[in-house]
Amino acid sequence: MKKHICDRLETLRKMMKEKGVMYYYITTADYHNSEYADDYFKEREFMSGFTGSNGNLLIEEDKAGLWTDGRYFIQAEKELEGTGITLFRMAEEGVPTVTEYLEQNMKDGDVLAFDGRTVNTRLGQQMEEIVEKKQGKILYQIDYVDDIWKERPTRKCNEVFTLDEKICGKTVAEKLDMVRAAMDKKNCQNLVLSKMDDIMWLFNIRGRDVECNPVALSYAVITKENSYLFLQENAVTEEVKSWIKGQPVVLMDYEKIMEFLQQQTWQGAVLLDEGNISYAIYKLVKESAEVIFGDNPTELLKAMKNEVELQMMREVYKKDSLVVCRFMKWLKENIGKIPMTELSAAEYMDHLRKNTEGFIDLSFPTICGYKENAAMMHYQATEDNHKELAPEGMLLIDCGGQYLGGTTDVTRTFALGPVSDEIKVHYTAVAMGMLRLSNAKFLYGCTGRNLDILARGPLWDMNIDYKCGTGHGIGYILNVHEGPQNVRWRFMEGMKEAVLEEGMVLSNEPGVYIADSHGIRTENIMVTKNAEKNGDGQFMCFENLTFAPIDLDLIDTTIMERKDIENLNRYHKKVYEKIAPLMTKEEAAWLKEVTREI
């Protein structure tokens, strides 16, 4: 029995009983619907003991359920043991969703409660619908866990820093014009933003309130006349304060957002992104304004990098690729000679990156998996649990940095010694797919769904698939994952798709994951570019940003088409041209060899 969890649940249930609450719902989200949440927001982990990155907890008087996805079934079972919490395996047949569960179990007049700041509007409205049918009630302006969590970590409040226009390519005023033009098109005169990376982009600022994501806790409200930026008071230095004074921006206190929304006299409709804005904000705004749902205009504008940003990224990616080249050289030359583990290899990579000019932070914790460990897509080596490296098999390393000039993300898989023929075939097919996608020519109007088969084709031909997307968008000195674009083939009814626009940056990362055997991923980052325009339309192509060798020790040319070999040789030639000038003579000679024509 996990007594601390049971005690917490008991305390919560007492509070529920006092207030007549039958269902208390706790999500994983922070107030900003972030992909990664800071420790302060981990109420669900505190109440259940489950540490996974996705999971929602529903507590009733006599039972409780935790919903999580397939990545975490085994871990959740273990962590929930002795808590009395039932595991609901999401997407498995016969397992209801939280809303379905509520629909089936709520009784007439029942009260559902949650912290409305941590539930997005779409989900909140679904729950509202169910509760209405049951003639029940929702309490959403509460946070019971805060009262129970005596040693709750303090909320992060790191200093905000500003980025020069020379780095951002556009002033805040110019960006506000673009956002207001997009609002006009949707007939909205107001916009409330809570997505932190959107806010950072719009105001040319960055923060350090979330690990690996250079964002600050913040809100923003844009009207036709004014723009209000809500930051934590202690996060704003005098320097930043005076910089903001020179911008068409009113600085507000992060704590005052709800009060502000309540007192605001709205002129015209308010645009809210129902998937991102919290239910608490939606309810407040709805009281006094017409709400129009739609994507945050900032999302698309942020995704289409401008020429200044792209130029900065090109330089940063060269430096970051140099790091990967140096790591590869170190790895290949030292394996079997000095002791190495998954951890020490990752540390060496991080060390190289941290010593690179302009480095701010890692863009995510480095993933470093040897042999069968690489078959687990979310593998993280730990002090307690990691492998020693030996001169055989393959090492997969997925890593990236935040630099003043861009966010990087790169994966390479290297041979440490002999591997099977099957592994070479798999590795070669992955390289073929990655290069086919990065060499794609396509018409404007295509989305990632049209292109995914180029990357997967060589694997599908062998009856192999990888259970993740081929590509995601990447921020600029921002989150390593951002939308709206991606490369994913699967169709879902009613889903949104983003046309690939010039300047959109995408990852291109096909892989092979054979459980208990080996894992391969080769990941480059690329920019969408306009190519020829003629009577048939605007053709598009990609420009590579990543320049790191593909391991020729793992290539089996017999399965490659002529074009695949040309693609590889052309890519390697560019790797040498871009990276050798940054290297010592000895390093350059090594690079020449590992990027040789085949």
Added chain:
Amino acid sequence: MKKHICDRLETLRKMMKEKGVMYYYITTADYHNSEYADDYFKEREFMSGFTGSNGNLLIEEDKAGLWTDGRYFIQAEKELEGTGITLFRMAEEGVPTVTEYLEQNMKDGDVLAFDGRTVNTRLGQQMEEIVEKKQGKILYQIDYVDDIWKERPTRKCNEVFTLDEKICGKTVAEKLDMVRAAMDKKNCQNLVLSKMDDIMWLFNIRGRDVECNPVALSYAVITKENSYLFLQENAVTEEVKSWIKGQPVVLMDYEKIMEFLQQQTWQGAVLLDEGNISYAIYKLVKESAEVIFGDNPTELLKAMKNEVELQMMREVYKKDSLVVCRFMKWLKENIGKIPMTELSAAEYMDHLRKNTEGFIDLSFPTICGYKENAAMMHYQATEDNHKELAPEGMLLIDCGGQYLGGTTDVTRTFALGPVSDEIKVHYTAVAMGMLRLSNAKFLYGCTGRNLDILARGPLWDMNIDYKCGTGHGIGYILNVHEGPQNVRWRFMEGMKEAVLEEGMVLSNEPGVYIADSHGIRTENIMVTKNAEKNGDGQFMCFENLTFAPIDLDLIDTTIMERKDIENLNRYHKKVYEKIAPLMTKEEAAWLKEVTREI
């Protein structure tokens, strides 16, 4: 001035005035939302003089407008001259749609009238919304043109014929079970069908009321207990009548459908396909039942051919491919020796097909274009306007038949003599794309949007596109175009996509169309099949049905990958294996040569 058109418009306007109607709307549709309508239904052509296959006419007291698409702008301008009818160029910037026009122009209290049998429910509802805003009125149970059109052709009423279960693979009872199961899933107890090919499929019957489409004018109503089939009385022979008596089907008179719907006491909700069912039917049903909108379940069931149908098709496609082979031999051996025109070549092809066992009809009028004429996708040679063929350039021929055992559709482009190197490159790229798509391996869940780039890729790489889909579904002894599946890359907000299911038959027809120069299309028909199933999912592939040579005189191997050459050789080997046994010795020797390995 076109006096006859002006007179007709004047008469109509008098009738409008008498009834207080300000707008009278005439569509191209028959009562069944068919792709091709019989002459009886051509009210719009009668009233406007415009003969194109797409166009809608809106008549007001002092003006009139015709809406048509880009294919017909030039033709419509010519045909509308002197009628006083304004041409509205659909999809051009600044040109309102009919509904936008009505919204902008209708005054409060205005009356809009149309024949509700020729307007689908979706459009009808849009108009309803506009008219409601204007506090106006819609009259939809009228047909003024019928009163004016003294020499209106009689409505087709050809004899219906039945198909044996041995040809259909399933009995009517089995199909009704499948349809009712699909209705159950949508919580509908009733279904009204007006789509003729769906009705033919469901009841294992065929007709001849539309040119090239073996369908009969018909309606159907399916309830939990009964199924009612509405056919024209004179179309039903005693033989068919007695066959129907043995089926779980009540035969009804086509003329009585409205009466029946009015008097029906519905048990449960009625499923209607809003894009296909007429507004007149919808309004009737809505009076006395709950209407649920959704696709006709028959559409998907019909598209997934069963094994009996597929076996019949395989045999029919061999016979039809033999026709194409014989045509190719005749063409290649006789060009320059005997006089030939686009018309006489098409006639020869039709002649070969008509003499094939099981032939019923052509599946569409044969398209035969020489040189630059082939660049016009909808080209039709006529007695007055066609080209002579000479031993140079290329001939494109697109044709197909209705057989007792399947519907065919095939396109080949042949060299009649010397062609430019550019043409060879274009032809080879088309062949590469067609073969890459037909050799695709993909995961279950893919739609045509995921695969289209395989066919277009070789052309996109050259900055060339074709402005049409790559593939459409094909009926079984039914319409040459059917849904829901297709191969089209372009995304449109809110559009439906059909997952490629086992048994779905698709065309695969990439092309190059260079205005005033040349046109190339190579079209095979293929069946979607299950391939290997493993932990990564159910893989899918295609089986070819069409076996006709790709013209090696037009192939430039220098641009082909190794796999493309293998694809072509493997395909040609199969062509020889399947078709040579049906040939004379001399023909087989010729086929051997034109399908030789390269």
